[in-house]
Amino acid sequence: MTQTRAVSAEPQHIRISDIVAKHEEPPWSEWLFTHGRNNVGLICDAPGLENDAHMHKDFNEWWIVLQGEVIWEIGDYPQIRSKAGDVVICPKRQRHSIKTVGTEPSLRLYINAPWSNHDNRGERSSILQPAPDVTEPPNMLLSSKEALLESFGEPPWATSLLDDERNKANLIGHSQGMTNNAHWHPDFNEWWTILQGDLTFQVGEDRALIEATQGDIVFVPEGMKHFISSIGEGTSLRLAVTNSENQHIYTADDGSAPPPIS
Numbered sequence: 184m185t186q187t188r189a190v191s192a193e194p195q196h197i198r199i200s201d202i203v204a205k206h207e208e209p210p211w212s213e214w215l216f217t218h219g220r221n222n223v224g225l226i227c228d229a230p231g232l233e234n235d236a237h238m239h240k241d242f243n244e245w246w247i248v249l250q251g252e253v254i255w256e257i258g259d260y261p262q263i264r265s266k267a268g269d270v271v272i273c274p275k276r277q278r279h280s281i282k283t284v285g286t287e288p289s290l291r292l293y294i295n296a297p298w299s300n301h302d303n304r305g306e307r308s309s310i311l312q313p314a315p316d317v318t319e320p321p322n323m324l325l326s327s328k329e330a331l332l333e334s335f336g337e338p339p340w341a342t343s344l345l346d347d348e349r350n351k352a353n354l355i356g357h358s359q360g361m362t363n364n365a366h367w368h369p370d371f372n373e374w375w376t377i378l379q380g381d382l383t384f385q386v387g388e389d390r391a392l393i394e395a396t397q398g399d400i401v402f403v404p405e406g407m408k409h410f411i412s413s414i415g416e417g418t419s420l421r422l423a424v425t426n427s428e429n430q431h432i433y434t435a436d437d438g439s440a441p442p443p444i445s
Contacts, residue, residue, distance in 0.1 A: 195402040228283040236280035251289030256280040268328030278305035357413035365410035367443040374402040380419025388445040406444035
């Protein structure tokens with residue numbers, strides 16, 4: 184269903200635990216926010232529940248699994264099994280069916296276009312096709328958190344999980360005490376999903392510190408300076424989502440930078 188709500192001009196801290204607490208038993212879904220290029224929402228399903236299979240002809244839809252186990256049928260490819268912390272991408276013009284399995288409800292963030300609908304159904308063939316020949320990020324059908332942690336090892340590290348005409352999504356691994364370089368970008372907003380660990384976000388000037396934990400979402404409007412610190416033990420993982428082009432990033436030592444918004 185098309186959503187036309189406005190992009191927030193203020194930072195947002197969305198606690199997924201608070202969203203879950205106000206709902207009863209699944210199934211349920213809740214629209215969370217828009218940032219212009221995408222709508223972002225949360226879906227909760229009980230084991231055994233399945234979505235209405237459909238496709239999108241003009242954009243890639245993708246999801247971040249926050250809880251539970253989910254099986255995906257994408258196009259005519261073999262099934263994909265995902266769990267908490269994984270990212271799944273369905274390319275445009277590919278039918279997708281999503282089913283919760285296991286013993287607990289699943290939670291997944293959906294990231295799709297504001298004009299998204301389920302009008303185009305499509306059919307799955309009885310003959311499986313080989314999965315796309317994409318064996319490393321970005322743009323794998325499944326980016327497994329467990330496999331990425333094993334591959335990259337000790338922080339700091341970063342890797343692109345999604346890079347298409349509408350979005351870039353970069354996964355950043357930091358250890359306790361590590362920070363980003365405080366910066367701002369006047370021509371695009373940015374948001375993060377915390378896949379693991381605890382982080383703080385200092386946004387703008389004289390604003391309350393945002394303390395985010397696993398499952399939380401933090402949104403920063405364009406032009407606001409942000410400084411991110413990993414504060415918990417172990418590796419923190421945050422998935423940073425921005426636009427895909429014209430990425431002008433400014434720091435305090437850039438004398439020609441436009442001033443950040445406070």
